[in-house]
Amino acid sequence: MKKILITGGAGFIGSHVVRLFVNRHSDYHVFNLDKLTYAGNLANLTDIEQAPNYTFLKGDIVDAAFVDGLFAEHRFDDVIHLAAESHVDRSITDPLSFVYTNVVGTANLLNAARRTWQDDLPNHLFYHISTDEVYGSLHNPEEFFTEETPYDPQSPYSASKAGSDHLVRAYYNTYKMPVVITNCSNNYGPNQFPEKLIPLCIHNIAHNKPLPIYGKGENVRDWLYVVDHARAIDVVFHQGKPGETYNIGGFNEWRNIDLVRLLCRIMDRKLGRPEGESEKLITYVTDRAGHDLRYAIDAKKIMHELGWKPSLQFEEGLEKTVDWYLSNTEWLTNVTSGAYKHYYQGQYESR
Ligand code: NAD
Ligand code: DAU
Numbered sequence: 001m002k003k004i005l006i007t008g009g010a011g012f013i014g015s016h017v018v019r020l021f022v023n024r025h026s027d028y029h030v031f032n033l034d035k036l037t038y039a040g041n042l043a044n045l046t047d048i049e050q051a052p053n054y055t056f057l058k059g060d061i062v063d064a065a066f067v068d069g070l071f072a073e074h075r076f077d078d079v080i081h082l083a084a085e086s087h088v089d090r091s092i093t094d095p096l097s098f099v100y101t102n103v104v105g106t107a108n109l110l111n112a113a114r115r116t117w118q119d120d121l122p123n124h125l126f127y128h129i130s131t132d133e134v135y136g137s138l139h140n141p142e143e144f145f146t147e148e149t150p151y152d153p154q155s156p157y158s159a160s161k162a163g164s165d166h167l168v169r170a171y172y173n174t175y176k177m178p179v180v181i182t183n184c185s186n187n188y189g190p191n192q193f194p195e196k197l198i199p200l201c202i203h204n205i206a207h208n209k210p211l212p213i214y215g216k217g218e219n220v221r222d223w224l225y226v227v228d229h230a231r232a233i234d235v236v237f238h239q240g241k242p243g244e245t246y247n248i249g250g251f252n253e254w255r256n257i258d259l260v261r262l263l264c265r266i267m268d269r270k271l272g273r274p275e276g277e278s279e280k281l282i283t284y285v286t287d288r289a290g291h292d293l294r295y296a297i298d299a300k301k302i303m304h305e306l307g308w309k310p311s312l313q314f315e316e317g318l319e320k321t322v323d324w325y326l327s328n329t330e331w332l333t334n335v336t337s338g339a340y341k342h343y344y345q346g347q348y349e350s351r
Contacts, residue, residue, distance in 0.1 A: 001027060001028065001029050001030050001053070001077065002027060002028050002029070002077040002078070003028070003031060003074055003076045003077050003078075004021065004028045004029070004030055004031065004076065004077060004078045004079070004080065005020065005031045005033055005070075005074070005076040005078070005079045005080070006018050006030060006031065006032050006033070006079075006082065007032075007033045007034070007061060007079070007080070007081045007082055007083035007109065008033075008034055008040070008081070008082035008083030008084060009030075009032030009033070009034055009041050009045070009056075009082070010032065010034040010040035010041055010042050010044060010045065010056075011034070011040050011041075011044075011082065011083070011086070011127075011193075012038055012039070012044075012086075012187065012189075012191050012192045012193060012226065013082055013129070013187055013226055013229060013230065014032070014034070014082040014083070015041075015044035015045050015191055016189070016191070016226050016227055016229070016230040017080060017082065017230045017234075017306075018032050018045060018048070018054070018232050019045065019047070019048050019230075020160070020227075020230045020231070020233075020234055021234070021253050022048045022051045022053055022054045023048065023051075023154065024234070025053075027347045028053065029053045029054075029055065030053060030054050030055070031055050031057055031074060031076065032045070032054070032055070032056050032057065033057045033058075033059055033061070033083070034056070034057075034058065034059075034069070034083065034227060035058070035059060035060045035061070035083070035205055036058060037085075038193075038283045038338075039086065039157050039193050040154065041085075041191075041193075041334075041335060042056065043331060044191045050328060057070065057315060061083050061101065061105035061106075061108055061109055062100045062101055062104050062105050062108065063108075063217045064108045064111070064112075064260075064296050066343060067108045067111075067112045068108075068111075068112050068115070070112070070324065071112040071113065071115070072116070073114045074217070075116055076113075076125075077112075077114055077124060078125045078126075078127070078231065078237075079109060079127065080122055080127045080129065080237060081106065081109055081126070081128050082126065082129045083101065083105060084101060084102050084105075084161070084164075085097050085098045085101045085102060085157070085160070086128075086157070087157070087193075087195055087326055088133075088155050088157045088158075088248075088288065089195070089288060090154055090157075090195075091156035091157035091160070091289075092156065092288070092289055092306065093151065094157065095156035095160075095166075098156050098157055098160040099121075099156075099160055101160075101166070101292035102157075102161055102163070102164050102211055103160050103163040103164055106167055106168065107164075107167055109126075110126065110167060110168065110171050110177070111248065112177070113126050114171065114175055114177055115193060117177070121175070121176060121177055121178065122176075122178060123205065124172045124177075124178060125179070125180065125237070125242065125315050126167065126168065126171070126177055126178065126179045126180075127179070127180050127181075127182075127233070127236065127237055127240075128164065128168040128171065128179060128180070128181045128182075129181075129182060129184070129233065130161050130164070130165050130181050130182065130183045130184075130221070131158065131160035131161050131183055131184060132183050132184065132185045132247065132249065132295050132297050133153065133154075133157065133161065133292065133295065134144050134153050134158050134161055134162040134165060134183060135149045135150075135151060135152060135153075135295075136151075136153060136154050136158075136292065137152075137154060137292035137293045137294060137295070138293065138294040138295065138296055139293060139294070141294075142283070143296070144296045144297065144298035145183070145246065145247060145296065145297050145298060146298045146301075147183075147244075147245045147246065147247055147294070149302055151165070151166075153292055154290050154292055155292070158292075161243030165181055165183075168181055169181070172184075172242070178242035178243075179242060179243065180236055180237075180240040180241070180242060180243075180244055180245075180246070181244075181245045181247050181304050182232065182233065182236055182245070182246045182247070182302075183245065183247050183248070183297075184224065184229055184232070184247075184248040184249065184297075185221070185223065185224050185248065185249035185252075185295060185296075185297045186220035186221045186222060186223050186224065187223075187224055187225075187226045187229050187319050188224075188225065188226065188294070188317065188318070188321055189225050189226035189227060189324070190320075190321065190324040190325075190328070190333075191226075191321070192201035192226070194332065194335065194336060195334060196317075197221075197259070197260075198259075198263065198321065199321075199325060199332075200212075201260055201263050201264075202263065202267065202321070202325045203325070203332060203336065204281065205263070205264060205267040205271075206267070206271070206325075206326070208281065209281065210281055210282075210283040210347030211260055211264075211278075211281045211282045211283060212283055212285040212289045213256060213257060213260060213282055213283065213284050213285065214256070214285060214286070214287045214291060215284070215288070215291060216257070216284070217255065217256045217257030217260070217284065218255055218256070218293075219255070219256050219291055219292065219293055219294065220253050220254065220255050220256075220293065220294035220295065220296065221250070221253070221254060221256065221259075221294075221295055222249050222250065222252055222254075222295050222296050223250065223252050223254060223259070223314060223317075224248065224249055224250040224252065224298050224310060225250075225310065225311075225312045225317035225320075225321075227311075227312075228250065228310040228311055229248060230310070231308065232246075232248045232302060235302070235306050235307070235308065236302070236308075237306045239306050240306065240324050246301055246302040246305075246306070247297045247298060247301060248297065248299055248302055248308075249294070249296075249297025249298075249299040250297075250299070250310040250314070251299065252295075252310075252314050253294070253296050254314075257282075260282060260344070261279060262315070262318065263278075263318065263322070264278035264279045264282070265278075265279075266280070266318060266319060267322060270322055270323075270326060288331075
């Protein structure tokens with residue numbers, strides 16, 4: 001059985017990727033390495049935690065000695081690297097954490113993988129998960145991000161992700177390490193930490209709290225259901241060409257204000273409120289510093305070359321997401337109160 005290391009598997013996207021690999025690929029033993037920061041939550045994985053082909057490893061990718069030791073012990077065959085500090089607003093107040101985890105952490109993983117694989121490099125794959133934010137902001141409505149769009153990161157978060165992408169490419173060019181990178185648009189769906197726009201608004205609507213819209217709400221994001229992203233990662237892992245980049249997105253652009261209004265209408269219906277009730281919670285607040293205007297992914301390469309396409313229409317995915325949050329109030333209460341940390345971190349620290 002081959003061994004795959006998935007980093008950041010207790011987070012939002014990582015947990016969906018871990019579940020998919022554990023359930024679909026019995027030829028792999030899945031090792032989930034996660035530091036369990038505020039964003040990591042093992043409650044995301046209770047359904048697969050007893051699976052025979054799954055092991056959780058708690059640890060910090062910034063700790064080079066720890067990462068080296070882990071590779072020496074387990075000799076992973078392949079890596080899918082998702083662990084990161086992921087929230088743009090946090091990167092504005094605390095940029096260094098993003099440099100450590102996203103840049104140094106990625107470098108540590110690349111180094112350990114190179115050392116472990118040096119005698120048979122072509123038999124391995126280092127798959128790095130990145131973001132469309134590295135391309136910067138689009139201002140011409142006709143334009144899309146393609147794999148050839150030059151990098152132009154604007155926030156400390158996107159700059160740190162761009163730095164990690166460059167390192168991964170450098171390992172391909174310099175050491176011939178087989179690597180692949182995907183740059184995906186905004187994800188939404190179950191298990192997303194409620195600091196991000198969609199779960200934050202679902203939580204606040206349910207609790208009659210203000211819905212903070214940065215600036216005029218005219219910024220555009222391109223949304224993809226998280227399970228469709230996990231499916232794309234599976235396809236790229238198995239069929240992607242080493243050295244290549246693939247953009248992932250659903251051709252699904254929304255202005256923030258229109259998206260929040262749609263969410264309000266869905267929530268009114270689900271909560272039995274009069275139409276228009278939740279929209280009254282919309283509150284315009286000071287804009288995010290350096291707020292990118294528009295992201296839009298051209299996903300034709302992955303669609304044409306690897307045959308992937310999204311399975312869900314946006315309204316359908318949003319309904320599923322709302323239903324998940326409304327029927328998992330305990331998950332939401334635990335993450336907003338921080339209660340899950342005490343239980344899960346205590347459990348693993350004592351081992
Ligand atoms: P997340 O914040 O929900 O999860 C990140 C996970 O990484 C958490 O479980 C956290 O505990 C872990 N982690 C953080 N620092 C670590 C460290 N030093 N060592 C080990 N583990 C650590 O993030 P997400 O939204 O699931 O994003 C996952 C990846 O996908 C990131 O690389 C992100 O840049 C990328 N991405 C995210 C989106 C999106 O819309 N969320 C879109 C495109 C790409
Ligand atoms: O594009 C991919 C990126 O999408 C990922 O790389 C990031 O990890 C992920 O966090 C996400 O970044 P965004 O900054 O686009 O996501 P966020 O949910 O924070 O914000 C979405 C949009 O909504 C953005 O234009 C800012 C705005 N916003 C956000 C919040 C949290 C608000 O207007 N109000 C809010 O309270």
